[in-house]
Amino acid sequence: RVIAPGAVHVPGWLSLEQQRWIAARFVEWTQGPVPLRAAMLPGGHPMSVRTVCLGWHWQPYMYTREAFDVNGRRVLDFPDWMVRLGRKALFEAYGDEGEAANYAPDTALVNFYDDAAKMGMHQDKDEKSRAPVVSLSIGDSCVFRFGNTATRNKPYTDVELSSGDLFVFGGASRFAFHGVTKVLPGTAPEGCGLPGGRINITMRVTGMS
Ligand code: MD5
Ligand code: FE
Numbered sequence: 001r002v003i004a005p006g007a008v009h010v011p012g013w014l015s016l017e018q019q020r021w022i023a024a025r026f027v028e029w030t031q032g033p034v035p036l037r038a039a040m041l042p043g044g045h046p047m048s049v050r051t052v053c054l055g056w057h058w059q060p061y062m063y064t065r066e067a068f069d070v071n072g073r074r075v076l077d078f079p080d081w082m083v084r085l086g087r088k089a090l091f092e093a094y095g096d097e098g099e100a101a102n103y104a105p106d107t108a109l110v111n112f113y114d115d116a117a118k119m120g121m122h123q124d125k126d127e128k129s130r131a132p133v134v135s136l137s138i139g140d141s142c143v144f145r146f147g148n149t150a151t152r153n154k155p156y157t158d159v160e161l162s163s164g165d166l167f168v169f170g171g172a173s174r175f176a177f178h179g180v181t182k183v184l185p186g187t188a189p190e191g192c193g194l195p196g197g198r199i200n201i202t203m204r205v206t207g208m209s
Helices: 016-030 080-094 097-102
Strands: 002-004 007-010 050-054 057-059 062-064 107-113 119-122 133-139 141-146 157-161 166-169 178-184 198-204
Touching: 002 157, 007 080, 016 050, 016 107, 016 133, 016 198, 050 057, 080 097, 080 133, 080 166, 080 198
Parallel strands: none
Antiparallel strands: 002 007, 007 166, 050 107, 057 062, 107 198, 119 178, 133 166, 133 198, 141 157, 141 178
């Protein structure tokens, strides 16, 4: 389950009941002050993935409290239960109790993928922190492409991420290029709480105050 140094994939980490509970929170987040939206890339094209943020709002390529690229409203707070879940995730991935206890994620980017959505190869460099990123998937499976830190091209490893999977990116893998090449429609398990599409939650430490 170690894909590269610091990159740990834990299939089926969330129970179906946890997946369902989180999927219900996702619906609430989308009905909060800032709706799901496709972020506009600097070239003028919207992303195919749609995102709602907690704690801090991400817009390419900065974090703010208010979503001034959407409707100017402040995003929902980062929930305490998610801090606790992030610490459990870090402990599961690395087994270091001290590191897990000190993990303090303060933003989550919650991505929704419909059948046609993809995410191009990129690095996550907008955080002023090297702390690990915790990723949780719910709904349809996808093909996740985990690359290298030097280029967006080969070598890379394609990994199928399915409903309930945990992936932690830390250490040498924190700034690796990565993307989602496709969603696999109709693969969501019965009872995961999402009838179609894929949710990915990424918890991060912004390093902002
Ligand atoms: C997703 N999300 O499935 C992917 C997977 C994103 C994003 O890439 O930026 O929202 S989470 C994978 C990820 C996040 C942060 C760092 C690294 C991977 N990494 O260093 O490989 O929606
Ligand atoms: Fe990313």
